[in-house]
Amino acid sequence: MRRTAPGSDPVAMYVAGSFRWADDTFPLIDPTDGAVIGAVPEAPRELVDEAVRAARGALAGPWGSMSVGDRSAALRRIADGIAARFGDFVDTEVRETGKPRALAETMDIPRAIDNFRAYADLLYARRDSTFHTVSPQGEALNYTVRRPLGVVAVISPWNLPLLLLSWKVAPALAAGNAVVAKPSEETPGTAALLAEVIHEAGLPPGAFNLLHGHGAGAAGEFLTSHPEVDAIAFTGESATGSAIMRAAADHVTPVSFELGGKNAALVFADADFEAAVEGTLRSAFTHSGQICLCTERVYVERPIYDEFVAALGERARKLAGYGPMISAQHRDKVLSYYRLAVEEGATVVAGGGIPDFGDDRDQGFHVEPTVLTGLPSTARTVREEIFGPVCHVAPFDTEDEAVRLANDSAYGLAATVWTTNLSRAHRVAPRVEAGIVWVNCWNLRDLRTPFGGVKASGIGREGGEYSLDFFSEPVNVCVRI
Numbered sequence: 001m002r003r004t005a006p007g008s009d010p011v012a013m014y015v016a017g018s019f020r021w022a023d024d025t026f027p028l029i030d031p032t033d034g035a036v037i038g039a040v041p042e043a044p045r046e047l048v049d050e051a052v053r054a055a056r057g058a059l060a061g062p063w064g065s066m067s068v069g070d071r072s073a074a075l076r077r078i079a080d081g082i083a084a085r086f087g088d089f090v091d092t093e094v095r096e097t098g099k100p101r102a103l104a105e106t107m108d109i110p111r112a113i114d115n116f117r118a119y120a121d122l123l124y125a126r127r128d129s130t131f132h133t134v135s136p137q138g139e140a141l142n143y144t145v146r147r148p149l150g151v152v153a154v155i156s157p158w159n160l161p162l163l164l165l166s167w168k169v170a171p172a173l174a175a176g177n178a179v180v181a182k183p184s185e186e187t188p189g190t191a192a193l194l195a196e197v198i199h200e201a202g203l204p205p206g207a208f209n210l211l212h213g214h215g216a217g218a219a220g221e222f223l224t225s226h227p228e229v230d231a232i233a234f235t236g237e238s239a240t241g242s243a244i245m246r247a248a249a250d251h252v253t254p255v256s257f258e259l260g261g262k263n264a265a266l267v268f269a270d271a272d273f274e275a276a277v278e279g280t281l282r283s284a285f286t287h288s289g290q291i292c293l294c295t296e297r298v299y300v301e302r303p304i305y306d307e308f309v310a311a312l313g314e315r316a317r318k319l320a321g322y323g324p325m326i327s328a329q330h331r332d333k334v335l336s337y338y339r340l341a342v343e344e345g346a347t348v349v350a351g352g353g354i355p356d357f358g359d360d361r362d363q364g365f366h367v368e369p370t371v372l373t374g375l376p377s378t379a380r381t382v383r384e385e386i387f388g389p390v391c392h393v394a395p396f397d398t399e400d401e402a403v404r405l406a407n408d409s410a411y412g413l414a415a416t417v418w419t420t421n422l423s424r425a426h427r428v429a430p431r432v433e434a435g436i437v438w439v440n441c442w443n444l445r446d447l448r449t450p451f452g453g454v455k456a457s458g459i460g461r462e463g464g465e466y467s468l469d470f471f472s473e474p475v476n477v478c479v480r481i
């Protein structure tokens, strides 16, 4: 069984229990220095068809009839398998995304392991409803059974490649579905390692299948428009979500969408100043702003506005060790917003250009952490998702205005509120149109909470029981007594 292309990194595909390659390949690029580090297979339509058939076959075979206990044990073996190859996963994650090693070591890879462990447990913890019905039509026992959806397509982005893939694959498998996954073409490596781990864990052939390749007009679209796919779980840009929704409409395929954001931070004058500045620095610049939860709009109550802007700008200028944009194309997109902001009349408080390291990183795709001020709320820079290390800071005068500004967006994924006034925190948080509101913190995550966005930021919620709800169909059985 050949897992790797000759002379390249192991980014094989995995279909029907065996590792696959393809004649057509494209280069894998290290964004830190722009070097070609491997070749990625482009799955042809026939292989997508074969993967969907293999998944269907798995549902009719041992995977479809596996006990909850055995399924849970299989998920645990996957978690242990990732843990056993922790270093390989970290190396691959860092090489393909350019993110700081500490981030991969403390967030991406441990959280991926947790995802498999958590869903192994949740399988047991799950309860469903039963009702004893007494009505004029008669007496009955109503109970609920959960059926898997069937063949689930998982399409994931490049920013947290393993975390966001496992965030869908683990609950989909836990609920008894068969999965066909297509990770981002820019970061296929950790998914390929996951396929090896799943193979070693002994899942029946076809229960998990992995394809590589591009989205539009390629493997991604072949998969999401496939008539035999029963559900689509997607994380990525809102525009891609729209395209997938159109493809899914033909077969009324259910979708779960985690999409883009333009997340707001509200900093009140009564906030712990130091915590708010440091927290906003983290929320705007972690992974160079390439986390869907990152802050791009900061609103600060006027009495502390000047001091806040000065402090944030000074710390942004001093940031070191940050990673690159994922690709030359994405770097160019972010830089085009830096230019647009100036055209729109912004004051550049920090950054605004390309750093000069004087080493190999100058061949990579870095941009400077950037703080802007002075734009009206109608500016494209304030309205559109940039997905880079950049935020715009504007003042506000009242609590109502702060909430109105936060909600003045097509998006609604996450928000942060910085205040020491407990009543204000509880008053403001539910008024913000976002799926997640952090008070005096950012990205403090618990796998059991509902995760997702409102408006253009998504459809549905993932996390804990919420994922199991999406990945299974409740069936009401009514038995006359």
Ligand SMILES: NC(=O)c1ccc[n+]([C@@H]2O[C@H](COP(=O)([O-])OP(=O)(O)OC[C@H]3O[C@@H](n4cnc5c(N)ncnc54)[C@H](O)[C@@H]3O)[C@@H](O)[C@H]2O)c1
Binding pocket: 155, 156, 157, 158, 159, 160, 164, 182, 183, 184, 185, 213, 214, 215, 216, 217, 220, 221, 224, 235, 236, 237, 238, 240, 241, 243, 244, 257, 258, 259, 260, 261, 291, 292, 385, 387, 413, 453, 457, 458
């Ligand atoms: N809400 C969240 O939880 C969340 C999490 C991470 C990233 N994101 C968003 O993801 C974006 C960055 O990731 P990206 O650039 O990889 O997103 P993207 O939408 O460009 O690509 C995501 C995936 O979709 C595939 N794809 C693209 N076009 C497709 C099509 N027509 N049909 C089927 N598949 C297709 C790609 O190949 C890739 O695997 C940002 O907008 C970010 O906000 C959201």
Ligand SMILES: O=C/C=C/C=C(\O)C(=O)O
Binding pocket: 159, 160, 167, 290, 291, 292, 293, 443, 445, 451
């Ligand atoms: O990029 C966007 C999604 C982030 C998700 C998490 O960081 C998480 O689930 O903890």
